[in-house]
Amino acid sequence: MYKLVATFSKALDLSDLRILNHSERVAYIVLKLANTLGLPEAEKNAAVLAALVHDIGISSTHWRVESRSLRPPQSLITEHCLAGAELLRKVKSLAHLAEIVLHHHDLWDEAAGTPRAALLIHMADRVEVQLRPDRYILGQVASITEHLDQLAPNFWPLALAAFQEISRSESFWLDLATGNYVEELTDFIERADSAAEQPDLAEIAGLYATVIDRKSPFTSRHSRGVAQVARWLAEAAGLGPDQVKDMQIAGLLHDLGKLAVPDVILEFPGRLSTEQMLVVKQHTYHTYHLLSVLTDHPHIKEWAAFHHEKLNGTGYPFRLDASQLDLGARIMAVADVFQALHEDRPYRQGLSLAEITPIMAKMAANNEIDRELTDLLLTSYPVDEN
Ligand SMILES: [Fe+2]
Ligand SMILES: [Fe+2]
Ligand SMILES: [Fe+2]
Incomplete structure (x- = not known):
């Protein structure tokens, strides 16, 4: 601990x-x-x-x-x-x-x-x-x-x-x-x-999810939202209870590396410059290395840190492709995109399922995110349309 x-x-x-x-x-x-x-x-x-x-x-x-x-x-x-x-x-x-x-x-x-x-x-x-x-x-x-x-x-x-x-x-x-x-x-x-006694990892992950989400008003509930969607997808895709729990923890911690990104960049209103974008791209790199500490749960690090990798190899920062992205990593990428589109941002309202569907379908068609998981989520996830 x-x-x-x-x-x-x-x-x-x-x-x-x-x-x-x-x-x-x-x-x-x-x-x-x-x-x-x-x-x-x-x-x-x-x-x-x-x-x-x-x-x-x-x-x-x-x-x-x-x-x-x-x-x-x-x-x-x-x-x-x-x-x-x-x-x-x-x-x-x-x-x-x-x-x-x-x-x-x-x-x-x-x-x-x-x-x-x-x-x-x-x-x-x-x-x-x-x-x-x-x-x-x-x-x-x-x-x-x-x-x-x-x-x-x-x-x-x-x-x-x-x-x-x-x-x-x-x-x-x-x-x-x-x-x-x-x-x-x-x-x-x-x-x-x-x-010391073994701590409850999910509880500590929840604490840091709050710390991460407090960093910027852009992301006030993002980590918890991603964890919830990833958990649902893990269950729906048939993963066992231990893996579902690890998926939830990975969701809570997927943006841990954002703590290392200065807020001026996270909160920048408008399009980021190329240089600012390069700084943002470091966040999953840091997530990966910070989560190396979880030696008893080796999946968590990969499931959390690969959420901006794409099946066609155009993601970042490890430039992985379909052959290196397992089910857990694919779930997290789909969950992150969905949650980012669905949640409110200071400059726009969260998108509805009807608005999200064509955007994610196009990403699946381009082989950026997993098509089956995307279909499963868009057709069966109990979306709360607020
Ligand atoms: Fe201090
Ligand atoms: Fe202090
Ligand atoms: Fe991210």
């Missing part, structure tokens, strides 16, 4: 170089602080996991970049802490992190009883936001520690003392700047995972 959450959350930090690896580096600093303070195992695990998802309440690239500034607007702080806690509360295996995420920007107040994990994330976050990729790291240490000293009353005194101890070693800073911290963080995550 830790590895899964770490991987999916990483996607949110891929959309802009200014936030690249933010969550992961905050998690690493929290791990160092928790080790130095000798936090009990369970509390440390929760602190690191919460750090990985601490900004899950912000899907928009623009606001994620803002939240990584030295003084983010108060409204942004309040909103994303509330939204993050609300999202996590609904997922059984992550609900214990909601309280930590809710308070991850709280200033130190001895009487407040803020969870210690939240106080560590606050401290780590304020360190990370000061790191500048364009300057030599050891030259930044003095100004970072000075800034933290000025803000000292905001931090839990024990966390600040632990940080001062850690920050004495040059290697701590060099690990952060070079990415060498990844090995220690990954080891920790794998050890924590082997002790």
